[in-house]
Ligand code: HEM
Ligand SMILES: [Cu+2]
């Protein structure tokens with residue numbers, strides 16, 4: 001089996017090496033910038049890289065010259081100096097340092113100063129504000145002002161387990177695709193506030209040149225002003241646990257008119273969802289919906305079969321909590337009940353209160369009770385709504 | 389005092405215990421140095437095997453061999469082992485072996501402390517790796533999975549692996565501080581008559597700075613991980629905003645240690661490297677004083693630039709500017725060192741035995757590490773580089789090329805002195821070329837991966853990164869396998885080979901080359917006098 005594995009890899013390697021030239025998508029530098037900040041970063045990067053490469057080549061050249069000419073095998077006799085021996089030599093040795101000083105603090109230092117100031121200026125002329133919340137292992141987006149105020153949704157990885165475990169072909173946006181992406185208008189300065197609900201994450205889209213940590217309990221900020229419509233992809237880049245490689249950032253930039261249309265559509269959807277919370281759901285409806293919610297949100301830790309990965313992630317199958325009562329006689333939510341755990345979390349178990357809506361929470365709890373707990377009662381969205 | 393000690397020991401030479409007890413109880417600086425070096429080599433291979441597991445997983449997109457949880461454990465333990473159990477012990481091993489020889493002392497100043505310093509290491513290594521084994525028996529969920537940086541709150545959330553790693557770090561820290569005290573006392577008190585500070589070998593100077601840095605920073609690391617431990621188990625909230633703490637505080641504390649740490653592992657190499665260059669150039673070391681001052685300048689600057697490791701957490705503009713410019717300013721003393729190293733070979737009468745090959749390769753590759761570091765200091769561009777493979781490539785140019793390949797130069801340089809035999813030049817050269825070439829093939833693609841946008845510490849990646857990862861993985865296996873040549877060469881050199889002369893290398897200078905090869909069990913029975 002192993003030899004076969006190696007043989008396959010060999011073939012693959014050879015074909016890859018042959019195709020290295022032909023591949024268009026291989027990039028040797030930063031992706032094409034889409035914001036002023038990325039533009040600036042690329043510019044700074046190219047300039048500095050050029051400078052250090054010149055330094056490197058000059059020094060390498062000197063070394064090669066020396067290695068080639070000053071060898072014993074050529075009969076070269078060693079000189080005896082151990083430092084600059086006269087004034088003019090001393091001055092000559094200082095020249096490289098003067099150049100380096102100039103490069104460090106003038107040539108590189110001054111543009112760097114301006115870049116830093118521009119990068120940190122999130123507020124001047126900002127047109128809108130969004131909030132990005134990192135959670136293990138998904139992003140949540142919320143629009144803080146303007147037409148879209150109050151709009152908020154969760155953005156999950158869309159790549160299937162089968163793709164990850166090589167059971168089917170990988171689609172071209174492998175690991176870089178989400179169910180709901182962030183939509184932003186072009187040519188607007190967007191102030192991005194960041195925070196987290198659990199550990200530190202980092203929201204990063206290479207084409208924006210903006211990367212900023214999302215820190216639990218604190219707000220951090222950055223900004224983007226996208227100049228071309230398009231879909232931009234990035235990833236979390238702060239180690240945040242086992243799903244760190246699986247929480248992409250996808251942003252679609254659209255012209256302002258399209259953005260307005262999108263916002264309206266979202267609002268209609270939101271209203272429909274709120275409507276759903278008022279109606280009475282059947283058990284089958286809830287279980288079907290719950291299964292979806294579970295696969296998207298809970299499966300990473302509790303596994304598809306509900307058995308979890310003890311001791312880190314407990315099994316839900318026949319768990320006392322899953323089977324237990326949710327409300328006491330007075331209809332108050334019991335502490336450490338199934339619903340309490342899902343709404344408020346505990347330790348590594350995330351709080352879902354602000355991530356999932358009433359229907360989703362009611363559905364996933366019902367699904368777990370029925371499929372893993374062997375119960376037959378339902379939890380209605382209205383009951384969840386009443387607790388908010 | 390030291391001459392008394394020598395007289396005393398002379399009578400007891402044959403009485404020291406044999407077998408395992410000899411190694412457990414030894415207070416002899418060469419025995420202890422040897423143990424450090426052997427330990428380091430074993431851990432280097434272990435850390436290497438772990439990361440080859442990682443590179444095999446990263447060979448192509450998709451998860452094939454390891455689960456993400458295990459992947460995270462492998463990279464973190466790989467780094468902790470490479471830094472704390474391979475590089476640092478190698479440097480301490482050389483300090484033990486060579487400092488007394490170079491400064492004309494019979495032994496280290498505090499021999500029992502020395503023994504203890506070493507014997508704390510194996511338990512620490514066991515603590516680090518034990519959770520892997522425990523997990524096999526269903527206890528806990530494996531080793532520390534936070535990367536080597538322990539960032540809270542991820543580490544507060546982590547399993548027992550974190551606790552094991554915290555205790556391992558404590559042991560390693562105590563060991564380093566003990567070693568440092570010993571080095572300082574030895575250097576300041578036991579030099580041969582006539583050897584003023586400004587006549588000391590560069591290696592002694594560099595270790596003095598290293599020891600100073602260790603003593604200044606290890607306690608901060610110990611404090612940070614202890615706070616982490618109490619956050620994990622005793623309800624404190626140092627790093628938890630909900631209790632009035634701050635996760636970023638952890639990063640400040642960690643990197644106050646972590647940045648100097650990179651100099652701690654490199655400084656000893658900067659010490660002996662000029663000696664190697666001088667030997668094979670048959671020419672005096674260039675700019676001795678300038679080098680000594682630069683070592684101190686770097687040592688001190690190292691303590692005040694720590695926040696460049698987390699520019700992207702969000703800091704006030706003045707702080708960003710301060711940490712950027714102070715980081716850039718390190719390039720000046722570092723450039724002085726590079727200048728002196730190159731000026732040492734300039735117009736020398738060069739030969740290229742294995743140690744010299746490694747030394748020259750080391751200047752070039754470490755140069756790449758230094759120059760990319762300069763670029764990383766730029767806050768704006770760092771937002772892009774940070775936590776991508778660009779950084780991974782950068783720090784392997786400093787740690788693998790600048791650290792490990794430097795240590796290898798030292799091994800080849802002193803091996804004949806230590807064993808009394810010459811090693812195989814042919815294998816040594818083969819080892820060098822294979823290492824240098826496969827190292828570059830492993831890590832140059834990673835620069836491009838980083839620029840293209842591949843984050844580090846991910847077990848699986850998007851399709852556009854496939855080609856470079858594949859090249860990098862293949863080269864990494866060549867790199868790993870090449871190290872077996874090194875091991876073979878060392879073992880056969882210990883076993884036998886052409887007898888080495890006292891001087892070993894034609895151009896060698898310094899007290900260690902006046903003793904026989906191998907040196908007598910008690911180095912200088914009579915103190916040499918330095919003019
Ligand atoms: C065979 C040689 C080596 C190879 C192929 C190798 C490769 C790697 C790889 C692939 C990573 C993971 C990067 C990531 O996912 O973020 C890594 C991490 C690391 N390596 Fe190495 N490495 C080697 C030797 C060394 C040595 C000698 C050192 C230091 C002395 C070292 C220090 C580190 C550090 C500090 C990390 C960061 C781990 C973390 O993210 O916490 N490596 N290495
Ligand atoms: Cu992450």
Ligand SMILES: [Cu+2]
Nearest residue numbers: 646647694697
């Ligand atoms: Cu640093």
